[in-house]
Amino acid sequence: MTTTTQPGTRAGLAVELTDLTRVYGSNRALDGLTLHLEPGELVCLLGPSGCGKTTALRILAGLDEATSGTVEVGGKDLTHTPANKRDMGMVFQAYSLFPHMTVLDNVAFGLKLRGVDKAQRSTKAGDMLDLVGLGVHKQKFASQLSGGQQQRVALARALAIEPSVLLLDEPLSALDAKVRVQLRDEIRRVQLDVGTTTLFVTHDQEEALAVADRVAVMNAGNIEQIGTPEELYTQPSSAFVANFVGLTNRVPGELRGGAVLVHGATLPLLGAAQPDGQVTALIRPENIEFAPDGLAATVVASSFLGNVRRTQVRLADDSVLSVQHDVSEHPQTGDGVFLRFKSHAISASPTPAIPSS
Amino acid sequence: MSAMTRKGPHPALRWSLLALFGIFFLTPLLSMADFSTRNLIQGGRTGQAWKNLFQDDALYSAILISLGLALFTVVLMLLVLVPTMIWVRLRTPWAKGMMEFLCLLPLTIPALVIVVGLKGVYDWVTYFLSYVGLGESALALTFVYVVLVLPYSYRALDSAMSAIDLKTLSEAARSLGASWTTTIMRVVVPNIWSGILSASFIAIAVVLGEYTIASLMGYTTLQVQIVAIGKADGTTSVAASLAVLLLGFVLLMVLSLFGGRGRRTGATEDPVAPAPSVPASLSPRPQPGGNNHP
Numbered sequence: 001m002t003t004t005t006q007p008g009t010r011a012g013l014a015v016e017l018t019d020l021t022r023v024y025g026s027n028r029a030l031d032g033l034t035l036h037l038e039p040g041e042l043v044c045l046l047g048p049s050g051c052g053k054t055t056a057l058r059i060l061a062g063l064d065e066a067t068s069g070t071v072e073v074g075g076k077d078l079t080h081t082p083a084n085k086r087d088m089g090m091v092f093q094a095y096s097l098f099p100h101m102t103v104l105d106n107v108a109f110g111l112k113l114r115g116v117d118k119a120q121r122s123t124k125a126g127d128m129l130d131l132v133g134l135g136v137h138k139q140k141f142a143s144q145l146s147g148g149q150q151q152r153v154a155l156a157r158a159l160a161i162e163p164s165v166l167l168l169d170e171p172l173s174a175l176d177a178k179v180r181v182q183l184r185d186e187i188r189r190v191q192l193d194v195g196t197t198t199l200f201v202t203h204d205q206e207e208a209l210a211v212a213d214r215v216a217v218m219n220a221g222n223i224e225q226i227g228t229p230e231e232l233y234t235q236p237s238s239a240f241v242a243n244f245v246g247l248t249n250r251v252p253g254e255l256r257g258g259a260v261l262v263h264g265a266t267l268p269l270l271g272a273a274q275p276d277g278q279v280t281a282l283i284r285p286e287n288i289e290f291a292p293d294g295l296a297a298t299v300v301a302s303s304f305l306g307n308v309r310r311t312q313v314r315l316a317d318d319s320v321l322s323v324q325h326d327v328s329e330h331p332q333t334g335d336g337v338f339l340r341f342k343s344h345a346i347s348a349s350p351t352p353a354i355p356s357s
Numbered sequence: 358m359s360a361m362t363r364k365g366p367h368p369a370l371r372w373s374l375l376a377l378f379g380i381f382f383l384t385p386l387l388s389m390a391d392f393s394t395r396n397l398i399q400g401g402r403t404g405q406a407w408k409n410l411f412q413d414d415a416l417y418s419a420i421l422i423s424l425g426l427a428l429f430t431v432v433l434m435l436l437v438l439v440p441t442m443i444w445v446r447l448r449t450p451w452a453k454g455m456m457e458f459l460c461l462l463p464l465t466i467p468a469l470v471i472v473v474g475l476k477g478v479y480d481w482v483t484y485f486l487s488y489v490g491l492g493e494s495a496l497a498l499t500f501v502y503v504v505l506v507l508p509y510s511y512r513a514l515d516s517a518m519s520a521i522d523l524k525t526l527s528e529a530a531r532s533l534g535a536s537w538t539t540t541i542m543r544v545v546v547p548n549i550w551s552g553i554l555s556a557s558f559i560a561i562a563v564v565l566g567e568y569t570i571a572s573l574m575g576y577t578t579l580q581v582q583i584v585a586i587g588k589a590d591g592t593t594s595v596a597a598s599l600a601v602l603l604l605g606f607v608l609l610m611v612l613s614l615f616g617g618r619g620r621r622t623g624a625t626e627d628p629v630a631p632a633p634s635v636p637a638s639l640s641p642r643p644q645p646g647g648n649n650h651p
Contacts, residue, residue, distance in 0.1 A: 061528075061532055062531075063528050063532070083528070084532070086532075087534070088532055089533075090528070090529065090532040092528065094522055096526060098548070099521070100550075109533055109535075109543075110533035113533060113534045113535055113539065158533075161533060161534065167532075
């Protein structure tokens with residue numbers, strides 16, 4: 001996976017969102033959000049619903065206006081520029097193809113508005129459709145395409161105008177799981193191909209980790225942490241991020257002098273120093289393993305996930321932990337096992353902060 | 358057969374119902390046709406009543422006035438209603454209830470009250486219209502008629518707009534570089550075309566059927582003229598009434614043919630559409646109340 005920006009064939013533009021605030025009545029949807037996108041970079045805004053990620057994207061698109069703050073693209077201030085003058089390509093969560101036009105006319109629509117002559121825009125639209133693999137469906141209407149195909153056409157339509165920025169507003173959430181994975185890989189391929197700076201909004205952490213150069217995890221109108229997928233997963237800066245990105249066990253523990261004491265094991269603490277006291281430690285399932293001795297537990301259930309196996313075990317205090325391990329081990333329900341915590345640094349939050357679910 | 362049970366009533370029942378309603382609706386029309394071609398004095402048939410429609414100058418000009426009124430009412434209604442409704446849906450959804458209430462209000466107000474209420478306003482309307490040479494023209498009724506057709510037209514347009522994802526479609530158009538005018542004309546209007554046709558047709562039907570207000574305000578529209586003629590010349594008056602009904606019928610046919618052709622012709626080529634499509638919006642047509650027909 002890439003940790004740096006991959007340059008595309010065409011240079012994208014840098015995007016600068018500075019101190020964006022959006023207030024709806026008494027609700028602060030965005031609270032001083034600042035975000036920088038490198039030219040050609042794909043950044044995911046990831047967060048639970050209502051965290052402000054879509055609001056941020058809509059403000060960048062010009063479809064919503066910030067209460068305060070500025071939007072700059074390629075060094076130009078676009079804060080008060082109307083949406084139709086911003087030159088951004090957008091793919092929406094809802095199917096957005098114009099139902100009265102053919103697929104080809106849909107893709108050529110933006111070019112037509114830019115005064116490109118008919119022959120030229122047909123060629124260009126055809127090329128874009130080939131790029132997303134729908135060259136043979138040019139003369140069809142949106143109602144004759146599947147959901148995944150419609151979103152691909154929407155992508156081709158957004159890219160046909162050679163936008164300064166590509167905006168993807170949960171483009172995959174209306175699709176079924178298999179198509180979703182295919183299309184997200186395809187979006188990434190096309191994006192690398194054209195090199196357009198891209199902001200991708202999603203609530204699906206797997207999707208974000210898979211496609212993004214960098215992921216910004218949002219919470220309550222601001223960015224909690226931004227970094228490469230690896231950074232977010234291995235070094236979450238807060239309990240919120242650790243909890244939201246990837247699977248996590250919540251284990252009661254005690255923080256003492258920068259290390260967390262959990263069920264007899266001492267694990268180093270990630271992130272900023274915290275005051276000593278009772279904490280909830282957040283431990284990834286892959287950082288717990290079976291051992292010949294150690295913490296005693298009983299197997300509750302075990303599921304085969306292809307390359308790994310994930311087993312639920314119950315401890316003496318009745319709490320349940322998830323353990324990820326090699327498929328060669330076959331724990332059976334009711335088996336007595338022993339657990340050991342690998343000495344990876346972990347996140348922790350002061351105890352009642354995260355209610356157990 | 359499964360196909361039969363799935364499609365509802367037995368074909369024989371359907372046909373007999375169709376025949377029953379056909380007789381119910383056609384009998385008055387045929388009677389009118391019969392009466393309007395009778396020679397009441399000498400017996401036998403004559404086309405004189407129908408010739409009078411064009412030879413009687415007063416009637417002919419009344420026909421032109423009513424057609425003009427229908428046209429202006431439709432144009433003004435669409436110009437007022439379509440952009441406003443789009444704006445309310447996209448920008449001020451909280452105002453939708455208020456707008457609906459205002460648009461439906463004319464239904465609840467008797468024609469007489471409208472006339473009395475508007476009389477004062479109309480002195481000013483005629484005063485200003487006289488500057489463009491339309492001071493005494495019955496076309497001034499356009500403004501009342503626009504108000505009068507609001508409830509029906511609003512309903513037709515509203516259901517067409519509900520059938521599409523107006524917000525996403527217009528945002529998509531905007532992000533591709535379309536101005537508001539372009540968005541409305543090239544993206545919204547083609548997709549609510551059936552609603553625009555229904556709204557227009559209903560407006561025409563209401564205008565061609567309105568008698569009370571025109572008569573009370575002293576304008577000579579087709580209906581007022583038909584009633585006037587009816588007092589002296591029964592057959593011509595009936596011929597004119599029938600002509601109006603037929604005109605309405607022909608308009609409906611033309612509009613629905615034209616509307617069917619203009620919209621997404623390709624969508625019908627493939628009967629098995631794989632995707633959840635925007636529902637084809639042949640909006641339900643509310644029937645105008647019949648209390649103001651002559």
